[in-house]
Amino acid sequence: MTASQTDNLKRPRMARSMAAILGERTIELIIRICGVSAIVFVFGIFLFVLREGAPLIGKLDWTKVLFSQEWYPTSKGNVRYGVGALIVGTLSVTGLAMLFAVPFGIGAAVFVSEFSTGKVKETLKIVIEMLAAIPSIVWGFIGLSVMNRLIQQYLPAPVGLNLLNGAILLALMSVPIIVSIGEDALKAVPDSYREAAMAMGATRWQTVYRVLFPAARNGLLAAALLGVGRAIGETMAVLMATGHAVNIPKSIFDPIRTLTATIAAELGETAVGSDHYRMLFLIGVLLFSITFVVNLLADLAVRGVRKQ
Amino acid sequence: MSASPFTVTPLVRRNMRRELVARIVLGAMVAAMVLPLLAIIAYLVAKGAPLISFKFLTTNPTHGMREGGIWSALLGTIYLVVIALAVSAPIGVLCAVYLNEYAKDNWLTRMINLAVVNLAGVPSIVHALFGLGAFVLFAGIGRSILAASLTLAIMTLPVIIASTKEALAAVPMSFREACWNVGASRWQTIWSIVLPNSLSGILTGVILQVSRTAGETAPIMFTGAVFFKKIQPGTLFAYSLTDQCMALSMHLYTVTTQVTNAPEPLPYAIALVLLGAVLAVNAASIVVRSLLRSRKKW
Numbered sequence: 260m261t262a263s264q265t266d267n268l269k270r271p272r273m274a275r276s277m278a279a280i281l282g283e284r285t286i287e288l289i290i291r292i293c294g295v296s297a298i299v300f301v302f303g304i305f306l307f308v309l310r311e312g313a314p315l316i317g318k319l320d321w322t323k324v325l326f327s328q329e330w331y332p333t334s335k336g337n338v339r340y341g342v343g344a345l346i347v348g349t350l351s352v353t354g355l356a357m358l359f360a361v362p363f364g365i366g367a368a369v370f371v372s373e374f375s376t377g378k379v380k381e382t383l384k385i386v387i388e389m390l391a392a393i394p395s396i397v398w399g400f401i402g403l404s405v406m407n408r409l410i411q412q413y414l415p416a417p418v419g420l421n422l423l424n425g426a427i428l429l430a431l432m433s434v435p436i437i438v439s440i441g442e443d444a445l446k447a448v449p450d451s452y453r454e455a456a457m458a459m460g461a462t463r464w465q466t467v468y469r470v471l472f473p474a475a476r477n478g479l480l481a482a483a484l485l486g487v488g489r490a491i492g493e494t495m496a497v498l499m500a501t502g503h504a505v506n507i508p509k510s511i512f513d514p515i516r517t518l519t520a521t522i523a524a525e526l527g528e529t530a531v532g533s534d535h536y537r538m539l540f541l542i543g544v545l546l547f548s549i550t551f552v553v554n555l556l557a558d559l560a561v562r563g564v565r566k567q
Numbered sequence: 568m569s570a571s572p573f574t575v576t577p578l579v580r581r582n583m584r585r586e587l588v589a590r591i592v593l594g595a596m597v598a599a600m601v602l603p604l605l606a607i608i609a610y611l612v613a614k615g616a617p618l619i620s621f622k623f624l625t626t627n628p629t630h631g632m633r634e635g636g637i638w639s640a641l642l643g644t645i646y647l648v649v650i651a652l653a654v655s656a657p658i659g660v661l662c663a664v665y666l667n668e669y670a671k672d673n674w675l676t677r678m679i680n681l682a683v684v685n686l687a688g689v690p691s692i693v694h695a696l697f698g699l700g701a702f703v704l705f706a707g708i709g710r711s712i713l714a715a716s717l718t719l720a721i722m723t724l725p726v727i728i729a730s731t732k733e734a735l736a737a738v739p740m741s742f743r744e745a746c747w748n749v750g751a752s753r754w755q756t757i758w759s760i761v762l763p764n765s766l767s768g769i770l771t772g773v774i775l776q777v778s779r780t781a782g783e784t785a786p787i788m789f790t791g792a793v794f795f796k797k798i799q800p801g802t803l804f805a806y807s808l809t810d811q812c813m814a815l816s817m818h819l820y821t822v823t824t825q826v827t828n829a830p831e832p833l834p835y836a837i838a839l840v841l842l843g844a845v846l847a848v849n850a851a852s853i854v855v856r857s858l859l860r861s862r863k864k865w
Contacts, residue, residue, distance in 0.1 A: 283754045287669075293658050294665030295675070297682040297728065300721055304689060307700040366596035374590055383597060385853055390604050392775075392849045394782020395691075396816045397838050400823055401607055404834070434600055462582045464589035485688070492690025494785040495816075499824065519692045519785075526695075526789050531704065543696040547689060554688035558681060 305547060312540030330505045332525065332535040340538045342545070344505045348515035351508050352422055352497060353490040356429035360490070361483045363430070364437025368482070369467055371438065372445040391435035395495040402428045402500025416512035418502060423511045425501035429493055433486035440485055444478020445471055477560045484557035488550050494519040518542050611842060615835030623836065627797050628813075632822055633829050637837060639798045642805060643712070643812030644844075647787060648780045650716035650808075651723060656773050658720075659727030666728070667735040668757055687725035691785040694722045698790040713808045715791030722786055723776045730775070734768025735761060767859035774852040778845040784816040792817040794825065815841045 319340065327341025371383050406427065407419035416423070448471055456466040472479070502514025503524065522539050529536040622636060629635035662679075670676040698718030708714040738761050746756040762769075784792075792814045798805035806812050819837045822829050 283752060286754055290661045290665045290669060293661035294670065294679060296658055296662055297679055297686055297725065300724065301682045301686050301689075303701065304686075304693065304697040304721075307705065308693060308696045311696070311700045311704075363596045363599055366593045367600055370593035370597050374593060383601075386601050386604060388853070389846060389849060390600060392778050392782075392845050393604075393607070394784070394816055394841060394845060396782065396784045396819050397607075397842050400819055400834060400838050403823055405607075405610065431600070431603055438600075462586040464586045465582065467589070488688045492688070492692070494690065494692040495820065499820075519690055522692050522696065523785055523788065526699075540696055540700070543693050547693050550688045550690055550693075551685055554685050555681075558684050 305544070308540055308543045308547060312537045312544055315534055315537035315541060318534070328505065328507060330521070332538060338534070340534075342518065342542060344507050345516055345518045345521055345542070347507050348501070348505075349491060349517040349519070352425045352429060352501060352515060352517060353487060355422060355426035355511060356433065356490050357483070357487055359426065359430035360433045360437055360486055364434045364482065364486060365441050365479055367434070368438045368441030368445060368479075369471075372442045373463060373467055373471070387435045387438050390431070391439075393432075395432065395493060396499075398428045398432055398496040399499030402496060406500065410512075414512070418512070418514060420500055420502035421512050421514045422501060422508050425497045425515070425517075426511070428496045428500050429490045432493060432496065433489045436489050437482045437486040440482035441475075441479050444475040444482060447478060448474045481557040481560035484553055484560065488553040488557065491553065492519065492546065492550050494523050498523050518546055522546075608842070608846075611835055611839045614832055615837075615839035618832045618836035619839065624840070625800060627800060628795065628818075632795060632818075632826050633833070637815065637818060637840065638800055639796055639805075640813040640815045640818035640837075641840070642798065642803070643792070643796075644781050644815045646712050646806050646812060647716050647719060647791075647814055648777055650712065651719035651780050652773060652776060654717060655720035655723045655727055655776075659724050660731050660769060662724075663728045663731035663735055664757060664761075667732050668753070668761065683725045683728050686721075687729070689722075691722065691783060694718055694786040695789050697721070698786060703790055709809065710789070710793075710811055711791050711809045712806055712812050713791070715787040715812075718786045718790045719780050719783060722783065723780055726779070727772055727776055730772025731765075731769050734765040734772065737768060738764045767855065771852045771856045771859075774848060774855065778848040781848070782816055782841065782845055784814075784820055787814055787817060788820075794821045815844075 324340050324342055325346070326343045327339065328344035328347075329339040329341040330344060331337070331339045367383075367387075371380060371387075375383060402424050403420070406424045409419075410416050410421070410424055411419040414423075452470050452474055453466055456470045461469065497517050498520035501516065501520065503516050503520060504514040505516050506513055508515050522542055525535070526539050529539065624636060624641060625638050626636035627639050628637060662683075666676065666679060670679070695718065698714060698721075702708050702714040702717050703710055706714075708717075742760050742764060743756050746760045747753075751759070791811055793811045794813075794817075796811060796813050815837065819834060819841060822837060823834045
């Protein structure tokens with residue numbers, strides 16, 4: 260054994276150079292910083308949006324703002340910022356969309372997860388991914404050009420750009436998310452449950468609604484909630500398809516206007532720092548808060564699944 | 568006639584009938600999703616395809632966007648997507664590495680996970696407000712490709728984190744343990760074992776975000792996209808970071824809602840290019856995924 264080799268053996272652990280160790284420390288520090296970046300961004304979004312709107316908070320009569328339907332932000336003499344009709348618009352289009360999307364989404368999730376196998380299953384999953392990939396602006400364009408005409412032609416509606424049009428688009432847009440999360444929830448139910456049900460002589464459908472639905476209840480709830488979150492936050496499609504009229508809808512053929520569409524349509528025309536501009540940011544804060552709560556609930560529901 | 572031990576009783580018959588009904592109803596629900604997709608694609612192709620040519624893709628719009636092509640919008644979208652992902656992919660991947668390889672199960676990790684979930688749920692128009700408030704005004708970048716890309720980057724971040732985390736978690740623990748046992752440090756293990764073995768999954772996730780980023784309109788409307796901008800044709804470097812740009816999604820919005828008497832097939836052609844690009848990227852990621860999955864050694 261040469262002298263240097265014995266030297267190496269005697270030295271306990273000094274194989275790596277100082278530079279390598281420092282480099283590793285640095286990269287681990289960067290990883291940690293990136294790790295907390297998500298938290299920073301969520302707070303950042305809230306703070307920056309609030310910061311632009313904040314100066315207006317004290318100046319408004321909030322009961323009036325939240326419940327009045329009078330949205331006249333550019334009126335010469337009497338400016339009124341009533342978002343009541345906009346909130347109702349958002350809720351009505353989301354609600355109607357979910358009326359279609361939740362049963363269809365969960366039904367499709369059941370079909371994909373329990374009633375199809377092999378090639379069919381793979382193909383359906385790909386189709387759902389494709390459906391999820393269609394940009395909202397393309398949906399909006401479909402609503403404006405195709406659905407508009409179809410609704411006017413076949414339904415007793417005076418205008419084609421209305422609540423129903425927006426709701427159908429939103430339903431098609433949020434169905435993929437409901438299907439994929441719902442399918443995950445059904446997949447998470449242990450196979451032993453299915454085997455037990457089959458052994459008792461239950462048919463596949465009986466297994467689904469007697470065993471799988473109760474067992475996957477929380478996950479399916481989360482799927483529906485995430486669909487709601489997606490629908491509330493959707494902007495371009497509802498901007499183009501719902502007619503954009505400040506209005507409390509009395510039928511599904513009435514045009515409406517949503518919170519998101521209002522921001523998208525008006526922000527470009529406001530002067531930075533004006534009251535109108537700040538009001539639009541406050542609507543942003545409201546939207547952020549609504550989706551935050553919805554996502555939090557969905558997360559809690561999913562967490563419930565894991566605990567089981 | 569011998570009685571079969573499994574006589575079909577009325578109860579069994581009823582159950583079988585219900586099973587059949589359930590199968591048909593559920594199948595119809597799936598069809599209700601699949602058919603609109605096919606119908607939309609077919610309709611857009613039928614209406615828009617005649618207009619699409621190499622020249623359409625590579626010339627600037629002219630005559631108040633009623634004639635000419637979509638070159639400046641196409642290139643603008645490419646700029647936005649590339650820059651946005653160049654920013655969000657490294658941050659997102661490293662964040663996922665932290666969550667999957669370093670984080671312990673404590674309150675901070677739970678906070679980060681919750682933040683990722685909520686970041687994914689922030690409406691795109693709120694991202695637009697954030698981009699305007701933070702990048703355009705506060706940071707003083709101004710309305711530009713850079714500001715719009717950064718806004719898009721933050722929007723794509725949570726999805727990249729989620730898909731990367733899944734890819735990292737799919738690498739078996741025994742791979743890491745083997746590496747640690749020969750004396751590698753945590754980072755050496757990640758760099759030489761975990762990342763190479765999850766690269767396909769990570770890439771698939773990032774590629775999928777290309778399509779999502781390309782389609783977004785709301786976040787770029789107030790942070791850097793403009794109705795019209797003429798650029799030098801024939802070069803890929805016609806925009807600079809501080810320029811405002813056109814984008815395909817924004818161009819579709821403009822042509823359908825702001826431009827009066829645009830030729831009828833024009834918006835269909837723009838929508839078709841956008842949809843075609845998005846679906847092609849998606850299809851590519853699906854192919855990559857299934858190829859690499861079949862090659863997996865474990």
